[in-house]
Amino acid sequence: EIVLTQSPATLSLSPGERATLSCRASQSINTYLGWYQQKPGQAPRLLIYDASNRATGIPARFSGSGSGTDFTLTISSLEPEDFAVYFCQQRSNWPPYTFGQGTKLEIK
Amino acid sequence: EVQLVESGGGLVQPGGSLRLSCAASGFAFSTYWMSWVRQAPGKGLEWVALIKQDGSEKSYADSLKGRFTISRDNGKKSLNLELNSLRADDTAVYYCARHTNNWFDPWGQGTLVTVSS
Numbered sequence: 001e002i003v004l005t006q007s008p009a010t011l012s013l014s015p016g017e018r019a020t021l022s023c024r025a026s027q028s029i030n031t032y033l034g035w036y037q038q039k040p041g042q043a044p045r046l047l048i049y050d051a052s053n054r055a056t057g058i059p060a061r062f063s064g065s066g067s068g069t070d071f072t073l074t075i076s077s078l079e080p081e082d083f084a085v086y087f088c089q090q091r092s093n094w095p096p097y098t099f100g101q102g103t104k105l106e107i108k
Numbered sequence: 109e110v111q112l113v114e115s116g117g118g119l120v121q122p123g124g125s126l127r128l129s130c131a132a133s134g135f136a137f138s139t140y141w142m143s144w145v146r147q148a149p150g151k152g153l154e155w156v157a158l159i160k161q162d163g164s165e166k167s168y169a170d171s172l173k174g175r176f177t178i179s180r181d182n183g184k185k186s187l188n189l190e191l192n193s194l195r196a197d198d199t200a201v202y203y204c205a206r207h208t209n210n211w212f213d214p215w216g217q218g219t220l221v222t223v224s225s
Contacts, residue, residue, distance in 0.1 A: 034211050036153075043203055043215035044153065055213060087153055091210050095167040097143075097155040 002026055002090050006100035012108040019075040021086055021103045028068045029092035035064055035073045038102075039084045047086075048073060075105075083107050110134040110214055112204050117219030124194050124223070130187040130204030130216055138162075138182035141207035144189050145215070146200040156202070157189065194223045 003026040013019055023033065031051035036044040046055040048064035051071060061076045075082055088100040116128040128144070144156040157168045157178040166178055177190040187204050201220050205212035 036212075043217055044212070045215070046208075046211055046213040049209065049211045049213075055211075089153070089212070094210075095155070095158065096169050097158075097212075099153040099155070101152045 001096060002029060002093050002098050004088050004090055004098055004100035006086075006088055006103045008103060009101070010104045010106060012106050013078055014108045015078050015080055017078050019073075019078055019082070019105060021073040021105070023066075023071045023073070023088035023100050025069045025071075025090060025092075027093075029090045031067045032090055032092035033064075033066065033071045034089045034091070035062075036087045036089065037082075037084050038087065044087060078105075080107075110206070112206065112214060112216035114202065114204055114216045114219035117202065117221045119222045119224065120194055121225050122195060122223055126191045126194065126221060128189040128191065128202055128204075128219055128221070130189075132185045132187065132206075135206070137185040141210075142180065142187045143205050143207060143212060144178060144187075145203045145205055145212065146198075147203070147218075148197070148200045151200075154200075158207070159187070191221065194221075196223050199223045 005024045007022045033051045035048040037047050038044040047058050052064045063074045065072050085102045085104050087102050111133045113131045120126050143158040159166050159178045175193045179188045199222050201218040203215045203218045205215045
């Protein structure tokens with residue numbers, strides 16, 4: 001089973017700042033990595049798929065990069081609605097699909 | 109509009125059973141793989157099970173040890189999850205999700221299962 005490790009666990013930033021979230025896989029997953037955003041009381045929403053492709057309706061301030069074992073989600077300039085929990089997920093070697101433990105992006 | 113609506117959650121005693129359902133609308137349900145994903149309170153996401161378009165292939169998380177059964181009714185546009193021999197650590201919000209290019213998109217709003225005496 002592929003283990004995904006996200007860092008940091010919590011990221012404290014202010015609106016307008018740049019956010020950089022990391023996800024590391026226990027073995028190479030090519031670019032089969034996705035990112036989800038989850039707000040309190042809501043279901044997760046797909047942001048990025050195949051490491052760098054924005055899902056439908058996702059603003060351009062969200063971008064993804066990486067391949068192999070190291071991946072990054074970048075939010076170029078934080079909006080108030082971006083403060084949430086972010087999960088990465090792999091689909092390289094399934095089943096099972098596996099998720100990272102999440103990064104909480106909070107307002108500083 | 110693509111929509112997934114889960115139902116069937118509730119409070120159940122340890123060792124009990126529950127059947128969850130997910131009603132799909134706004135898309136050709138029979139042409140998509142579907143999955144269940146769960147989230148324990150305050151915790152991360154755990155994939156539970158998936159099913160192929162025609163129900164001919166199913167797969168489960170190893171941790172479930174055969175206690176859960178996924179099924180679908182394409183005529184009714186419904187995805188189901190039968191939960192048996194429930195334990196306290198099965199307490200979670202259970203989401204159904206469509207596989208779009210093998211990613212979970214979209215998700216339903218979830219249904220809460222609480223296992224407690």
